[in-house]
Amino acid sequence: MDNQNKNMILATALSFLVILGWFLLFPPEEPPVQPERPVAESTAQATQDGIAIAPPAGGTAATAPLASPVEARSAALTASARLTIDTPELKGSIALTGGRLDDIALKDYRDTIEPDSPNVTLLSPVGGAHAYYALYGWAPGAGLTFEQVPGAETPWSLVSGDKLTPNSPVTLQWDNGAGLTFQRVISVDDQYLFTVTQSVTNTGEAAQRLAPYGIVARHGEPELTNFFILHEGVVRMSDGTLEEIEYGDMPDLEYVDREAARAEIIDVAANGWIGFTDKYWMTALMPAPGQNFLSVAKYVANADIYQTETRLPTQTVEPGQTVEVQTFLFAGAKEWETIKHYEQDLGFEGFVDSIDWGWFFFLTKPIFQLLHFLNGIIGNMGWSIIVLTLIIKALVLPLAWKSYSSMAKMKELQPEMEKLKERCGDDKQKMQQEMMALYKKEKVNPASGCLPILLQIPIFFSLYKVIFVTIELRHAPWFGWIRDLSAPDPSSILNLFGLLPWGVPEVGSIFAIVSLGILPIFLGISMWLQQKLNPAPTDQTQAMIFAWMPWIFMFMLGSFASGLVLYWIANNVITFSQQYFIMRTHGFKPDILGNILSGFKKKAGATKE
Numbered sequence: 001m002d003n004q005n006k007n008m009i010l011a012t013a014l015s016f017l018v019i020l021g022w023f024l025l026f027p028p029e030e031p032p033v034q035p036e037r038p039v040a041e042s043t044a045q046a047t048q049d050g051i052a053i054a055p056p057a058g059g060t061a062a063t064a065p066l067a068s069p070v071e072a073r074s075a076a077l078t079a080s081a082r083l084t085i086d087t088p089e090l091k092g093s094i095a096l097t098g099g100r101l102d103d104i105a106l107k108d109y110r111d112t113i114e115p116d117s118p119n120v121t122l123l124s125p126v127g128g129a130h131a132y133y134a135l136y137g138w139a140p141g142a143g144l145t146f147e148q149v150p151g152a153e154t155p156w157s158l159v160s161g162d163k164l165t166p167n168s169p170v171t172l173q174w175d176n177g178a179g180l181t182f183q184r185v186i187s188v189d190d191q192y193l194f195t196v197t198q199s200v201t202n203t204g205e206a207a208q209r210l211a212p213y214g215i216v217a218r219h220g221e222p223e224l225t226n227f228f229i230l231h232e233g234v235v236r237m238s239d240g241t242l243e244e245i246e247y248g249d250m251p252d253l254e255y256v257d258r259e260a261a262r263a264e265i266i267d268v269a270a271n272g273w274i275g276f277t278d279k280y281w282m283t284a285l286m287p288a289p290g291q292n293f294l295s296v297a298k299y300v301a302n303a304d305i306y307q308t309e310t311r312l313p314t315q316t317v318e319p320g321q322t323v324e325v326q327t328f329l330f331a332g333a334k335e336w337e338t339i340k341h342y343e344q345d346l347g348f349e350g351f352v353d354s355i356d357w358g359w360f361f362f363l364t365k366p367i368f369q370l371l372h373f374l375n376g377i378i379g380n381m382g383w384s385i386i387v388l389t390l391i392i393k394a395l396v397l398p399l400a401w402k403s404y405s406s407m408a409k410m411k412e413l414q415p416e417m418e419k420l421k422e423r424c425g426d427d428k429q430k431m432q433q434e435m436m437a438l439y440k441k442e443k444v445n446p447a448s449g450c451l452p453i454l455l456q457i458p459i460f461f462s463l464y465k466v467i468f469v470t471i472e473l474r475h476a477p478w479f480g481w482i483r484d485l486s487a488p489d490p491s492s493i494l495n496l497f498g499l500l501p502w503g504v505p506e507v508g509s510i511f512a513i514v515s516l517g518i519l520p521i522f523l524g525i526s527m528w529l530q531q532k533l534n535p536a537p538t539d540q541t542q543a544m545i546f547a548w549m550p551w552i553f554m555f556m557l558g559s560f561a562s563g564l565v566l567y568w569i570a571n572n573v574i575t576f577s578q579q580y581f582i583m584r585t586h587g588f589k590p591d592i593l594g595n596i597l598s599g600f601k602k603k604a605g606a607t608k609e
Contacts, residue, residue, distance in 0.1 A: 069128065069129040072127065072128045072129055073124055073125070073128035073129065074128075075127065075128075076124075076125040076126060076127030076128040076131075077093070077103060077125055077128075079097075079125070079127060080095040080096055080097035080098075080125075081095075081096040081097070082094060082095055082096065082103070083096060083158060083161075083162075083163070083164060083170055084162075084163045084164065085101075085103075085104065085163075085164045085165075085188070086163055086164070086165050087164075087165060087166055087188055087189075087190060087191075088107070088166070088190050088191075089106065089107055089108060089190065089191055089192060089332060089333075090104055090105070090106065090107065090188070090192065090331070090332065091104075091105050091107055091119070092104040092105055092123065094164065094170075094186065095125060096155065096156045096157075096158065096172070097153060097154070097155060097156075098135060098151065098152045098153055098154055098156075099135075099136065099150070099154065099156045099172050099184055100125070100133045100134065100135050100152070101123060101133060101134040101135075101186075101194065101329065101331065102123050102124065102125040102126070102131070102132075102133030102134070103123060103124065103125060104121075104122045104123040104331055105119040105120060105121050105122065106119055106120045106122060106281070106332060106333055107119060108333070109280075109333060109471075109474075109475075110475075113475050113483050113484050120281070122281055122283065122331055122332070123283065123331060126219065130218070130219065130220060130222055130223075131217070131218070131219035131220075132216075132217070132218045132219070132222070132276075132283070133216070133217060134214065134215065134216050134283065134285070134329050134331065135151075135152060135214070135215045135216075135217065136150075136184065136196055136198060136212070136213070136214050136215070136327075137149060137150045137151045137152075137154070137212075137213060137215075138150060138182070138198070138200065138210040138211065138212050138213070139210065139211040139212075139213055139311075140210060141208065141209030141210055141211070141314060142209065143206070143208065144208060144209075144210070147176075148176045148178050148180065149176070149180075149182075149210060150174055150182050150184075154174050155174070156172040156173065156174050156184070157172065157173050157174065158170065158171075158172060159171040159172065159173045159183070164186060164187075164188055165188070166187075166188055166189055166190045169185055169186060169187035169188075169195075170185070170186050170187075171183060171184070171185050171186075172184045172185075172186070178204070179202060179203050179204025179205075179208075180200055180201070180202060180203070180204070180208060180317075181200070181201045181203065182198070182199070182200050182201075183198070183199045183200075183201075184196065184197070184198050184199075185197040185199075191332065191338050191341075192330055192331055192332025192333065192338060193328055193329070193330055193342060193346075194328065194329040194330075194331065195326065195327075195328055196214070196326070196327050196328070196329060197324060197325070197326045198212050198324070198325050198326075198327075199322055199323065199324040199325070200315075200317055200322070200323055201317075201321075201322040202317040202318065202319055202320065202321055202322075203319075203320070204319060205319055206319065207316055207317065207318045207319065208316075208317045209314050209315070209316050209317070210314065210315055210317065211311060211312060211313070211314040211315070212312045212315065212325045212327075213309060213310065213311045213312065214285045214309065214310045214327055214329070215285075215307055215308070215309050216275055216276060216283050216284070216285055216307070216308045216309075216329075217305055217306070217307045218276060218305070218306045218307075219303075219304065219305055220304050220305075221247045221248075221304075221306070222247075222278070224247070225279050227468075229358065229464075229465060229468065229469075230279060230356060230468065230469060231244045231246070231277065231356045232246070232247070232277060232278055232279060233245050233246045233247045233249075233250070233276065233277070234250070234274065234275075234276060234277075234297045234306075234308055235274075235275060235276070235277040235282070235284075235354055236266075236272065236273060236274035236275070236295055236297070236308070237271070237272050237273050237274075237349060237350040237351070237353065238266045238268045238272045238295055239268055239269050239270060239271055239272060240271070240349065240350065242350060242353050243266075244356075245264070245297055247306060250262065250297065250298075250299035250306055251299050251301060253297065253298070253299060261298050261299065261300045261301065262298065262299050262301070263296055263297065263298035263299075264296070264297045264298075265294055265295070265296050266294070266295045266296075267292075267294055267295075268287075268292060268293050268294070268295050269292050270289075270290050270291070270292060271289055271290065271347075271348075271349040272287070272293070272295055272349070273285060273286040273287070273330075273348060273351065274295045274296075274297065274308045274309075274310060275308055275330065275354075276306070276308060277334070277354060277356070279469065280333060280334060280471040280474055281332065281333055281334065282330060282331075282332070282334050282354055283329070283330065283331045284308075284329070284330040284331075284354065285308060285309070285310040285327065285328075285329060286327065286328040286329065286330060286348055286351075287310050287312065287327050287328070288326055288327065288328070289346070289347035289348060289349070290347075291312065291327075292313065293310050293311060293312045293313070294309075294310070294311040295308075295309075295310060296308065296309035296310070296311060310327065312325055312327070328348075330342070330351075333471050334354060334355050334470075334471055335471055335472070336352070336355065336368065336372060336470065336472065337372075339351050339352050339354060339355070340352050355469060355470065356465075356469050357465065357469075358461075358462070358465045358469075360458050360461060360462045360465065363458055363459060363462035364462045364465050364466055367388070367459075367462050367463055367466055368466045368470055368472075370388060370391065371384055371385065371388050371466065371472075372472060374387050374388055375472070380477075380478065380479075381472070381473060381476040381477075381478070381485050381563065382476075382477070382478025382479065382482065382485060382563070382566060383478070385485070385563055385566050385567050385570065386566070386567075386570045388463075388567075389567055389570040389571050389574060390570075390574060392459060392571075393571065393574045393575065393578065396455060396456075397578065399455065400575075400578055400579075400582075401582055409442060409443075409444045410444055413438065413442060413444065416438060417435070417438075420434045420435065420438065456571070460567075460568070463564065463567055464560075464561075464564050467485065467486060467561045467563040467564050467567075468486070468561060468564075473485050473486040473561070473563055474486050476563075478562070478563075478566065481518075482519070482562050482566075484562070485561065485562050485563035485566070486561050486562075486563065487561060487562060488517065488558065488559045488560060488561065488562060489517025489518060489519040489520060489558070489562050489565065490517065491517040491518045491519075492515040492516065492517055493515065493516045493517075493521070515558070516554065516555070516558050517558065519562055519565045519566060519569065520554050520555070520557060520558035520565060521554065522569050523553065523554055523557060523565055523568055523569050523572070524550045524551050524553065524554030525550075526568075526569050526572035526573055526576070527549070527550035527553060527554070527572055528550040528551075529572075529576055530572050530575055530576045530579070531546065531547075531549075531550060533576065533579050533580060533583065
C-alpha cells in the first residue's frame with residue numbers, strides 16, 4: 001500500500017473520528033419545553049377557486065398551567081364530550097367539540113423497555129402539553145361565514161356508533177341552522193389508517209360553495225432527537241417528489257399572510273400526502289389516490305403552531321343536493337410492513353419513503369429488507385444482524401480475496417521493506433522509488449487492499465441508518481443484558497459489568513464515554529486482532545496512529561447502538577477469519593500470538609533502555 005493510499009485511508013478514518021468525537025463531546029442542546037400559548041384562529045389567505053381557505057388551528061383560549069403535564073392533559077381531555085377509540089393497535093378518543101382526533105396512544109409501544117412503562121402517546125388535546133391533533137372542516141365560499149361551517153369549536157352530535165373500532169365506524173352530525181347539514185363518518189382499520197368521509201347536504205334555496213380541508217397541527221416545537229442523520233418535521237410527497245422541512249426552517253417559509261403565518265403551498269395534481277414525522281411515529285393527511293389538492297406546510301408565528309394542511313377543490317352544492325368527500329389519516333408507528341401495505345395495496349404513492357432512508361437509500365432499503373426477512377425467519381434481530389453480516393461478507397468475498405492475497409504478499413515483503421528503510425534513511429523520494437520497484441518486481445498492487453475498506457464505509461453508514469431510524473430495531477432484544485439493540489450497551493466496566501453495587505454514568509454524558517460496556521471492549525479487541533494481519537506502515541507516525549485506532553474506535557463507538565457495534569464485531573471477526581484463511585492459502589502463515597508477544601518484548605526493551 002503506497003503512501004498516497006495510506007493517507008487516503010488515514011484521512012477518511014480521522015474525519016470519521018472527528019465527526020464522532022464532536023457529536024459525543026458536544027451533543028446538540030436539548031430543546032426547552034415550549035409553554036402553552038394562547039391559541040389564535042389562524043387564517044391562511046391563499047385562495048382556491050376564489051374561496052378563502054381559513055381553517056382554525058385550535059381553540060380560542062389557553063388553559064392555565066397545572067401541576068404536571070399529566071394533570072394538564074387529563075383536564076384537557078375532560079373539557080369536551082368524547083368518543084372512545086379502541087383498535088388492536090390504538091386507544092384514545094375523539095373530541096366531539098370540533099370532531100378532533102386529539103387523543104391517541106399506541107398499544108404495542110411503550111416509552112421504555114420496562115413492561116409497566118406508559119404507552120407511547122401520539123396525539124394530545126389543546127390545553128395539555130405539546131398539543132398535537134388532526135382537524136377536518138369546510139372553508140366557506142361567498143355568502144357563507146366561518147360560523148356557518150364546521151371548524152375547531154363546532155359542537156358535533158353523535159348520530160351512530162358508540163365506539164370507534166375496526167368493525168364499527170361512527171357518524172357525527174351538525175346542522176348550521178341556515179340550510180346546511182354536515183356529516184362526518186370516521187372509520188379505522190386494524191392498524192393506523194383512519195378514513196374520514198365528509199358530506200354536506202343543502203336544504204336551502206340557493207347553491208352554496210365550500211372547500212373541504214384537513215389539518216394536522218402541533219403547538220410548539222416538539223421534543224426532538226436532534227441528530228444530524230435524522231429528519232424530524234414536515235414530510236410530504238407531491239406527485240412523486242419527496243420533500244422534508246425541518247421545524248427550524250418553517251418560520252422562514254416563502255408565503256406570508258395577514259396573520260403572520262408563513263407557508264409553502266404545492267399544487268398536487270394526482271397523488272400526494274403530507275404530515276409530521278418523528279423518529280418512529282408519524283401523522284399524515286392522505287387524500288384519496290388520484291385526488292388533486294393543495295399541500296400546505298405552515299407556521300403560525302403569533303400562536304407558535306406548526307401545521308400541515310390538505311385543501312381540496314371547492315364543491316358547489318345545489319339545493320337538495322349532497323356532496324361527499326373522502327380522505328384518509330395515518331396516525332401511528334412507521335412499521336415497514338404496514339406502510340408498504342398502504343403504498344402497494346391502497347395506492348398511496350411513495351408512502352414507504354416516509355421512513356428516512358438517507359442519502360444511501362439505494363443501499364439502506366435493500367439492507368433493511370434483507371434484515372427484515374432474516375428476522376422473520378430467525379425471530380431475533382441480534383442474530384439476524386450477524387447473519388446479515390455473513391451474507392454481506394460473502395457478497396464482497398471476490399474483492400476481499402484479491403485484497404487479502406495482496407496483503408499476504410505485502411506481509412511477506414515486510415523484511416525487504418525494513419531493509420529498504422535502513423538503506424534509504426531519510427530520503428523519502430528514494431524510498432518511494434525503491435518501494436515501487438519492489439512492488440513491480442513481486443507483482444504486488446498496494447492499492448488493492450483499499451477497495452474493501454472503501455466499500456465497507458457506505459455499507460457501515462447504511463446499516464447505521466437502518467439501526468438508528470427503523471422502528472423494527474427499537475426495544476429489540478438480543479440476549480442476556482442486551483435488551484434494546486437500538487440503545488448503547490448498558491453494561492459498564494466502571495461497576496465490573498454489574499458485579500459492583502453502584503450505577504453507571506447516564507448515556508450522553510461525558511463520563512459515559514469511558515464507561516465501556518462488554519460489546520465496545522470486544523469491538524476494540526476484534527479490530528486490534530484484525531490489524532495484526534495487515535502489513536505495518538513504514539512511516540512511524542502512521543504506524544502509531546493505526547496502532548491506536550482500535551482503542552479510539554472502542555471509546556468512540558461505545559455509546560452507539562448495540563446493534564451497530566454487534567455488526568462491527570461480527571464484521572471484524574469474519575474479516576479476520578477470511579483474511580487468515582486466504583493468507584495461509586498463499587503460503588503465508590501469520591503468527592498472531594508470536595507477533596503480539598514480540599511487540600510486548602520490543603516495548604519492554606524500549607522501556608528498559
